[in-house]
Amino acid sequence: MTDPSAVPHGTMQDEVAGPLQRRLSPLVIALSSLLAVGAPVAHHVVGARELRADCHSIASRAAEDLAHEAQERPRLWRYDSIKILAHLRSYRAQASVSSMQVFDATGLAAGAAPSGAGVLWCSRAVRVRGEDVGSVWVAMHLRSLRAASLALLAVFTTLALALGSLVYKLSMRTARAAATRIDSLVGDLERSRAKLAELNAGLERDVAERTRELDEAYAELRTTAARAVTLQENERRAIGRDLHDSVGQALTAIRIHAQLASELAVESDESRAQREVLTKVCATTDAALEELRRALARLGPAVLDEVGLEASLHRALDAFVEQCGCEVERRLSVPEGLEPAVEVALYRVVQEALTNVARHADARTVRVVIESDEHAVRLRIEDDGVGITKGARGNGRGVHGMRERAELLRGSFVIAQGEGGRGTRIEVSLPRA
Numbered sequence: 001m002t003d004p005s006a007v008p009h010g011t012m013q014d015e016v017a018g019p020l021q022r023r024l025s026p027l028v029i030a031l032s033s034l035l036a037v038g039a040p041v042a043h044h045v046v047g048a049r050e051l052r053a054d055c056h057s058i059a060s061r062a063a064e065d066l067a068h069e070a071q072e073r074p075r076l077w078r079y080d081s082i083k084i085l086a087h088l089r090s091y092r093a094q095a096s097v098s099s100m101q102v103f104d105a106t107g108l109a110a111g112a113a114p115s116g117a118g119v120l121w122c123s124r125a126v127r128v129r130g131e132d133v134g135s136v137w138v139a140m141h142l143r144s145l146r147a148a149s150l151a152l153l154a155v156f157t158t159l160a161l162a163l164g165s166l167v168y169k170l171s172m173r174t175a176r177a178a179a180t181r182i183d184s185l186v187g188d189l190e191r192s193r194a195k196l197a198e199l200n201a202g203l204e205r206d207v208a209e210r211t212r213e214l215d216e217a218y219a220e221l222r223t224t225a226a227r228a229v230t231l232q233e234n235e236r237r238a239i240g241r242d243l244h245d246s247v248g249q250a251l252t253a254i255r256i257h258a259q260l261a262s263e264l265a266v267e268s269d270e271s272r273a274q275r276e277v278l279t280k281v282c283a284t285t286d287a288a289l290e291e292l293r294r295a296l297a298r299l300g301p302a303v304l305d306e307v308g309l310e311a312s313l314h315r316a317l318d319a320f321v322e323q324c325g326c327e328v329e330r331r332l333s334v335p336e337g338l339e340p341a342v343e344v345a346l347y348r349v350v351q352e353a354l355t356n357v358a359r360h361a362d363a364r365t366v367r368v369v370i371e372s373d374e375h376a377v378r379l380r381i382e383d384d385g386v387g388i389t390k391g392a393r394g395n396g397r398g399v400h401g402m403r404e405r406a407e408l409l410r411g412s413f414v415i416a417q418g419e420g421g422r423g424t425r426i427e428v429s430l431p432r433a
Contacts (some may be wrong), residue, residue, distance in 0.1 A: 020175045024168060034165035040153035045057060047145040048120065055097075055122040059138040062100060063124035066136060066137045070128045098139040102126075102127050105133050255285040309343045310334040313350055317368065320354045329367040335377060335432065342430050345405040346370070346379055352398045352428050353381045361385025363423065374431065377412075379428040387417055 098119045119139040126134040194318045256279040261274075304312050310332050316327050350368065357363055363385030371378050399415060406413035411430035 019391045021172065024171055028164045028168045031167075032160040035163065036153065036157040036160035039156050040149045043152050044145060044149040047148065049141070051120055051140045051142070051145065052122060055138050055140045056118060056124070058097060058100075059122050059124040059136050062136045062138065063126050064333055066102065066126045066134065067128055070126060070133050074133075098141045100139070101137040103135050103137070104130075120343045189411075222407075238370055251285050251289050255282055255289070258282045258285065263354055302382060304343055304347060308334075309338065309347060312347055313368070313370075316347075316351060316354065320358065320366075324358050326357070326363055329365065331369045331371075338377065338432060341409060342377065342432070344409075346377070346428070348405060349379060349426070350381065351401045352402055356396075356398055357383050357385065357424075361424065374432070376429050376431050379430075380427075381426045382418055382423060384418065384423040387422060388415065402426070402428070 055167070105149055120142060121135045121137060121139050123130045123135050205250060258278045261278050307315075313332055313334075314330070317330055320326070321328055361383050363383035365384050366380045367380075369380045372381075403413040406428050409430050411428060414425075414427045416425050416427075419421070
């Protein structure tokens with residue numbers, strides 16, 4: 001079946017009226033023919049039956065009369081048969097009777113045989129004392145019956161043609177009206193579809209524009225976050241240096257002076273009291289220095305400022321080997337000129353990963369690799385321990401902290417099973433700038 005939406009506007013009438021016309025024409029012709037022929041044929045058949053009945057009745061009457069004559073005049077009856085039949089015909093007054101003929105037992109006709117077509121014949125035997133002495137044949141005209149049947153045929157043919165034409169025209173008019181309505185609906189559908197496509201295109205453009213704006217905002221947000229982390233780390237380092245250079249040195253000087261004053265105090269009651277005070281000052285200064293060191297450690301690993309990232313990582317790995325006894329394979333190719341935030345992130349990720357290995361992995365070998373190119377620096381840490389399925393290492397706070405550090409610097413963080421399904425693999429990629 002043809003899809004109405006795929007039919008061009010103005011051709012639906014051909015699509016609907018054409019098949020209907022091909023199917024309706026034979027049906028209308030058949031019904032018209034049946035209507036035109038049915039009644040005349042029925043009239044002709046019934047009339048022929050009535051004529052045949054009349055013919056048999058006339059033949060029976062003639063046979064009875066001839067049998068009576070033949071019984072009285074056995075030898076001369078057939079010579080007077082023509083007069084008897086003429087008398088019987090005039091008595092019956094049947095206009096449809098064409099002729100009546102008598103044959104004796106030998107088959108000889110009494111008089112001339114009738115001629116002409118379009119007659120209905122019937123016969124009756126002439127019986128005398130149980131024997132057939134002849135036969136009577138009666139011919140009936142069919143002209144009147146045929147004329148009446150032909151008249152009926154003409155009337156019903158006219159009626160059938162008129163009715164068939166009316167049915168055909170009404171059906172085709174209805175089909176064309178339906179096709180016109182379908183064309184109109186298809187046109188409306190096409191216009192609605194065009195409007196919908198236009199609206200969809202506009203919506204897609206709006207969605208694409210908003211998506212692009214969101215992507216730009218997200219990229220700008222990540223860039224801002226990375227800059228904020230970098231600035232924060234730079235400020236932390238600056239504050240740490242200031243505290244170390246100013247407050248740390250001041251506290252150290254106070255500690256030294258108090259220690260010297262305590263050592264130079266003279267032995268006396270007053271001096272002992274002064275020495276006790278100076279001892280308390282030294283203890284308080286030591287506590288302040290220790291608190292200052294912890295504060296500086298929270299602000300940022302001081303070892304990075306002292307020896308740099310690569311040496312700091314080697315120290316951390318050496319301490320890990322001493323603590324756990326694991327074998328560490330290291331390949332550290334740290335580029336120069338990294339942002340402070342990137343250095344701190346790499347150092348903290350290595351620290352957290354080594355802490356997780358020491359606590360949960362039960363590993364014998366740990367591999368730490370740092371590689372870089374002109375765009376990014378990549379860190380990979382692998383162990384041959386029990387893997388991430390033996391605890392909450394895939395969802396713990398340490399893993400979340402590592403992932404957040406990487407994402408804040410517009411980097412990536414991946415934690416997965418190691419090669420062969422054993423151990424854990426951590427991969428971090430951070431942009432160099």
